Structure formats: C-alpha cells, structure tokens
Amino acid sequence: MSKPKINVNENYAELRVNPEIYSKETIFAVGYVFLDKAYILLDIDKDDFVIYLYPQQKNTDLMQLSLEFCNELVNYAHYFTRSESNAEAIKAIMQRALFSAAPSLVQEAEEKEIEDLIKELEEEEEEEEREKDGNAVSFDKKEG
Amino acid sequence: MEMPFPLTKKKDSFTLKLSKELYKHDTVQKALSEDKDWVEETEASDEYYCFRLKTAEIEDVLNWMNSLIYLQKG
Known part of the structure; x- marks a missing residue:
C-alpha cells in the first residue's frame, strides 16, 4: 500500500509527489515561492519526491500550508508545460x-543556415560512401 | 522534536542528508563555502551528500535548507 500523499506531524508536514507528474524544476x-512561509527540505524515497514543510510561523495550519503547496505545484507544472x-x-x-531592428542580421542568419545545411549534406554523402564501401568489401569476400 | 528522515539531531549539532538527485553539486558547494565555519561535509554516499551542522538551533538548520532552495532556483 502506498504511503499517504500528505502527512501532517506535530512539527512538520510531509508531502509525496509523483515525479512523472511534477518535475524537479x-x-x-x-519551494522558492514558499520560502517566506515555510522551511523546505526535499528528498527522494523510492518512487516519490518527498517535500518536508516546517512552518515559519508558530500557529500555521500545516494541512492548509500543504494544500496550498499542492495548488502551486499544479500552477507551476501548467506554466512549464x-x-x-x-x-x-x-x-x-x-x-x-530582432531582425526588424537589424536587417543585416537576417542575411547573416540565412548564410549560416545554408552553411549548416551544406555541411549536413556533405556528412550524409560521406556516410553513404562509407556504407557503400563497407558493403562492397563484404560482397567481395563472399565472391572470393 | 520529531525529525524527518534526512535530518537528525545530535547533542550540539544536526546531521543532514541531501539527495544528489535533487540538489545540484554547484549549489551545495556554494552554500558550503558561505557557511564553512559551521557546516561540514561528512562522508557522502552515491545518493546523498551528508553534512554536520554545528549548531544546537534547529532554526539555523532550517534557514540553511532554505538557502539551498534559494541558490538553486535563483
């Protein structure tokens, strides 16, 4: 049975989140947003990220704090997506x-793009040549 | 006072373990360099950094933990 997602103790709350849903970032x-409300310690336990929240104010409702943290997780996950x-x-x-402010940059960017394309094509041709040579050697060996 | 797993209290100090998968090496080293007079890196494992924080006050430790979040995000 998996552990509860929010566990409130006397001095801190423990939140478990699924790393497939919420990234480290x-x-x-x-956590950064909550720096003025809580002390935060992060950990990993098997399949979960674990977030420990210590309140900065003595009479803080830890469950409320945890739920607010969860809401912000959704908020930021959506933002990053x-x-x-x-x-x-x-x-x-x-x-x-940028280019409208400096039109010469357009030409430079286009030339760079063309150079990169030519380089890519040359590399592909070299790769094909190598493969052909490789096949020719193995064919000769079979014939021989 | 109850402590979560990564944090344990000794007589006049605390031991803190931080996951290497979560806390970046640069962040940790920067925080250490700023607080080297009271934070000491002890034997680490493959998965965790381990620190001894030479203070009896949990608040000092908690503030240090937050400074890592600040450094890593900021």
Whole structure:
C-alpha cells in the first residue's frame, strides 16, 4: 500500500509527489515561492519526491500550508508545460523583432543556415560512401 | 522534536542528508563555502551528500535548507 500523499506531524508536514507528474524544476520553483512561509527540505524515497514543510510561523495550519503547496505545484507544472509548447512561437517572434531592428542580421542568419545545411549534406554523402564501401568489401569476400 | 528522515539531531549539532538527485553539486558547494565555519561535509554516499551542522538551533538548520532552495532556483 502506498504511503499517504500528505502527512501532517506535530512539527512538520510531509508531502509525496509523483515525479512523472511534477518535475524537479516545478518543485524547486514552488519551494522558492514558499520560502517566506515555510522551511523546505526535499528528498527522494523510492518512487516519490518527498517535500518536508516546517512552518515559519508558530500557529500555521500545516494541512492548509500543504494544500496550498499542492495548488502551486499544479500552477507551476501548467506554466512549464505551456512555456515548453510555446517556446518555438516565442523564439520566432523574438527573431522577427530582432531582425526588424537589424536587417543585416537576417542575411547573416540565412548564410549560416545554408552553411549548416551544406555541411549536413556533405556528412550524409560521406556516410553513404562509407556504407557503400563497407558493403562492397563484404560482397567481395563472399565472391572470393 | 520529531525529525524527518534526512535530518537528525545530535547533542550540539544536526546531521543532514541531501539527495544528489535533487540538489545540484554547484549549489551545495556554494552554500558550503558561505557557511564553512559551521557546516561540514561528512562522508557522502552515491545518493546523498551528508553534512554536520554545528549548531544546537534547529532554526539555523532550517534557514540553511532554505538557502539551498534559494541558490538553486535563483
């Protein structure tokens, strides 16, 4: 039987979260937000991230604090997921904004892209040549 | 006072274990360099850093733990 996700003791609360749902980055981001409310210790126990929360104020409701932490986990997990999916769009917008300020950069970027493509094609051709030579040797050996 | 697993109290000090999978090496080294007069790295394992914090006050330890979060995120 798995351990309870939130366990409140006399002095601290223990939260267990699934690392397949919440990344380390998310947990640290939420921890950072909670630095003025709680003392935070992080650990890993088998399949769970474990978050220990000590209250900074004496009369803090630890269950309430834990639930707020959980809500922020959802908030930041959503934020990071959205950021990742929007990354390409943001990059394109930034490039457009940058290039409009300095048009010569467009030409430089295009030349660089062409150079990279040519290099990639050359590497592919070399790879094919090597494979052909490799097949020819094994064919000759069979014939011989 | 009840302590979670990674933190144990000795007579005038605390022992703290931090998972290497969670806390970055750079962060830990930076925190150590800032507090080397009272935080000492002891024998680590493959999975954990281990520290001896030479203080009797749990608050000092808790603040140090938070400083790691701050350093790693900031």
